[in-house]
Amino acid sequence: MKYVELNLFPEEEEETQKSSNSKWNKKYNSDKGNEYNSDKGNEYSSDESNEYDFTNLFERLSKSAFRSRFHLSQKDMEYIAEKGLATIRKHAEDFVAKRLAPAIIPNDGKQTPMRGHPVFIAQHATGCCCRGCFFKWHHIPAGRQLTREEQQYAVAVLMAWIEKHYS
Numbered sequence: 001m002k003y004v005e006l007n008l009f010p011e012e013e014e015e016t017q018k019s020s021n022s023k024w025n026k027k028y029n030s031d032k033g034n035e036y037n038s039d040k041g042n043e044y045s046s047d048e049s050n051e052y053d054f055t056n057l058f059e060r061l062s063k064s065a066f067r068s069r070f071h072l073s074q075k076d077m078e079y080i081a082e083k084g085l086a087t088i089r090k091h092a093e094d095f096v097a098k099r100l101a102p103a104i105i106p107n108d109g110k111q112t113p114m115r116g117h118p119v120f121i122a123q124h125a126t127g128c129c130c131r132g133c134f135f136k137w138h139h140i141p142a143g144r145q146l147t148r149e150e151q152q153y154a155v156a157v158l159m160a161w162i163e164k165h166y167s
Contacts, residue, residue, distance in 0.1 A: 070125035
């Protein structure tokens with residue numbers, strides 16, 4: 001199967017082409033509404049996931065009738081309390097690596113269950129459930145393996161949503 005990449009965001013492509021540095025920057029870029037910007041070239045550190053600013057992303061997601069209908073159930077909250085957020089993060093890392101990161105996903109669009117784990121709920125709520133939604137909401141294209149930094153970004157989004165709804 002061959003993927004065709006559509007140029008839906010030409011202004012982003014122009015800026016990316018101007019940048020010769022390929023390291024990722026997690027600083028919020030409010031001009032375009034991108035929470036994940038590769039133009040600046042800062043070093044990425046997974047221990048500093050709290051430096052992401054998901055304000056714009058969560059605002060956009062809240063305007064989606066589909067995305068905003070997802071909430072953690074009492075069972076999900078009990079599961080998080082029992083396992084702890086560190087374990088939930090490890091589950092998120094595993095799910096992202098296996099279900100979102102591959103270049104070609106045979107059942108893309110159907111690989112994330114609608115219930116059964118808090119991370120699954122968060123994936124649908126944040127647009128990290130399949131590569132099509134990931135591109136639409138986070139502007140990270142399908143058809144190629146996600147980089148380590150992109151996977152860490154996805155996990156940071158998921159954990160931010162879980163922590164926001166777990167309180």
